[in-house]
Amino acid sequence: MARTVFCRKYKQELEGLERPPLPGPKGQDIYxxxxxxxxxxxxxxxxxxxxxxxxxxxxxxxxxxxxxxxQKFLSGEDYDRAEGYVPPESSE
Structure with a gap:
């Protein structure tokens, strides 16, 4: 069974990471x-x-x-976006 965490960004229980993505305390906090x-x-x-x-x-x-x-993105705060980015159109 997959490990779950209460996600700080989405405020709900979701599947967690398999291991810390960064070394040290910051990686452990994300994990x-x-x-x-x-x-x-x-x-x-x-x-x-x-x-x-x-x-x-x-x-x-x-x-x-x-x-x-x-930190802003993962905490659900307002974060910078790429100005002028236009997502590719789907080929449906």
């Missing part, structure tokens, strides 16, 4: 309080931010920015 669904959504959103805003991951300011956005 204990964030659902697998919310984490996958964050990874997709983070990728979009990096690509659309042309962020340089070698820059410490960028890492700080992404960390702040991750």
């Amino acid at each position: 204990d309080n964030i659902s697998k669904q919310a984490w996958q959504e964050w990874l997709a959103h983070q990728t979009m931010l990096i690509n659309e805003k042309h962020l340089n991951l070698m820059d410490m300011g960028t890492r700080t920015y992404l960390n702040e956005q991750m």
Whole structure:
């Protein structure tokens, strides 16, 4: 049976992660309080931010920015979105 957590973002019991996604206390907090669904959504959103805003991951300011956005996203707060992003049209 899959492990469940009370997800901080969605405020309900959902499937949890298999292991902490980051080292240290921050990774443990995410493991204990964030659902697998919310984490996958964050990874997709983070990728979009990096690509659309042309962020340089070698820059410490960028890492700080992404960390702040991750906290906001996973806590259900207002977070930055990629300006001008247009999702691809479905081929239905």
